[in-house]
Amino acid sequence: MALFNLGKKDKYGKQRRIEHRSKHLRISRTGGVALRMQVKAAGLTVTANSKHGLRISAPVGKGTQVALQNGRLVLRGRYGRGPMRLNLSKSGVSVSARNSLGTFNLIRPNRSSVKIAGVQLRGKKAANIQMIFMVGVLLVSVLQTSALLLGCILRGLGRALTHVLYWLGSVPQYIRAALVSRRNRKLKNHLSRTAQLFTPPPRQWTTSQLRAALLLVLTGWGRDLTAQEAAARLQLYKQQRVTSQNPAPALDIDAAELNDVARQLESVRAAHAEQAFADPQAITALFAQQLRDSVSEQERVEAFLNTDDWIVAFDSRTALQESLLEIFADFAQLCLQIAEPQSTDFNTPEHASTAYKPNSAAFMQHAPELNGLINLNTASLDQLRTLPHIGFDRALDIINLRPITHVAQLQSIKGIGPARLADIERAGVIL
Structure with a gap:
């Protein structure tokens, strides 16, 4: 079975051309049966073929060959690597593209070839098959690119929607924080007169x-x-x-x-x-x-x-x-976290200020001291404001920056440089 390349695969994993080649015998579908003999002497190669006659060839340069075939001049050149090749002949120059189906000549389509189930075709029929194949490949590529682009758009929309929903959910907190900040500013303005x-x-x-x-x-x-x-x-x-x-x-x-x-x-x-x-x-x-x-x-x-x-x-x-x-x-200057009240019965051991009870972690002086490190992705606005150099505006910027994957992202906030970033890291933060 291996006599005619049956079962042998090319580099694309397809059946190789069905033919037989030995030192003195050639058998193929298009060429029929031919006997041949080849002799090399004085830099020339002399080949005698029972079907094609006598040919004398000599290499001119890399990829270039000049020959006399039954007294007729033959010029042949193949240049390039990869799927694209430059072809040289007496009639001129052409460019061909190699694919899994065969070769398509971009300048002279009728010189294309295809191989189907080991059977090789050339000429106009091969060019038509190649064009149908390439149109199909192009359509598949367009569909794949469109699917990839659509996936990217949907993921982008999903992330944008997540950020919008997160922002909308945080709006009441922002409003309340802004109102508290405004109230405190007004109170600070009154302190001297109140005293x-x-x-x-x-x-x-x-x-x-x-x-x-x-x-x-x-x-x-x-x-x-x-x-x-x-x-x-x-x-x-x-x-x-x-x-x-x-x-x-x-x-x-x-x-x-x-x-x-x-x-x-x-x-x-x-x-x-x-x-x-x-x-x-x-x-x-x-x-x-x-x-x-x-x-x-x-x-x-x-x-x-x-x-x-x-x-x-x-x-x-x-x-x-x-x-x-x-x-x-x-x-x-106390940072507190309100917890749900549990009991106000003074006849029970756990009584009184359950909403601000320190042993339930409901009250904090400085988060790094009493509640461990501050998580930049989950900390509240008030907790973020306990960090050095972080006021109301920068705390809002940190919340808008979420999700934060690296502490160095804080440098994108106006007013936070390497020195202040180092102070924030020393204060104790995690992600």
């Missing part, structure tokens, strides 16, 4: 007085009570805690100091009732900022949690108290 309302000024107050003022404003004014009413309730709860072993929050401020602060607060409130710089928000911001400048961070945390414990000891938080707690945390 002038008190004699002596808050910077001369003791830590105990600052805590008493914050406690009275949040538990009293935040619930539409006067400061004196709040002081009376606090003292009553404190007495009940001593006499009945009631696990109410601790109160380490004596009654005289509490009443004196309550009197000053009500005096300021009565004299400036309609002034924005004397409202509960401005006064809370003032005393929270002064507390920040007076005590350590741990003491500020304890003061915040104790105040919130007293708020829920009276009753559930009001909307104003929630707002005042936020202001307390912002101006005392």
